[in-house]
Amino acid sequence: MATRARHEARWTAEDAVVKGRVARNRFWVILVLFGLIAVVSTWAFTRQLNFQDLQVQLQVCQEPLAQDATSADVEAAGCTPADVTDERVRLWHQSSPRDPVSAEGPTWQFEDVPIDTVANAVQVDLPEPARSVVLFDHDEGSVRTALTPDAADTRWTGTVGTRGPTSYWLLVTPSQAG
Structure with missing residues (x-):
């Protein structure tokens, strides 16, 4: 009788013992798992x-609007769409700027904007100083954010907020209005 290790049962037959190398080449499994994780994460x-896609429409108002303005206040301020000529709008996501892909009539068009994030901001460069600039959510009928000016009142910036719509009005009141 052949000698057996202590942990082997006495009834184990000699030909029932597995001999040889166990295949451990499972590298492809790891690659598939990492690929699957990347696809699911993306x-x-x-x-x-x-x-x-996001649209921002420029409107010029006769009276300045505050942070708590409503649709009735926008109507009372005499806001009307204006062609985007010398004005420039830029969206920011975290620290990455994004210029519009098109500007036709009163509307700037942005493509593939992350809508449901708090990391979006808007920047407007105006050719002339303004009294107020607000980003208005016309679907909700309320101001999304009142933008803050630079020292010359020509560059206005502000955060957009969370889970916004795909269309805004940018309401600008020139400094000589009112």
């Missing part, structure tokens, strides 16, 4: 941030 990121 899908979740784009779904969570809700990438969509």
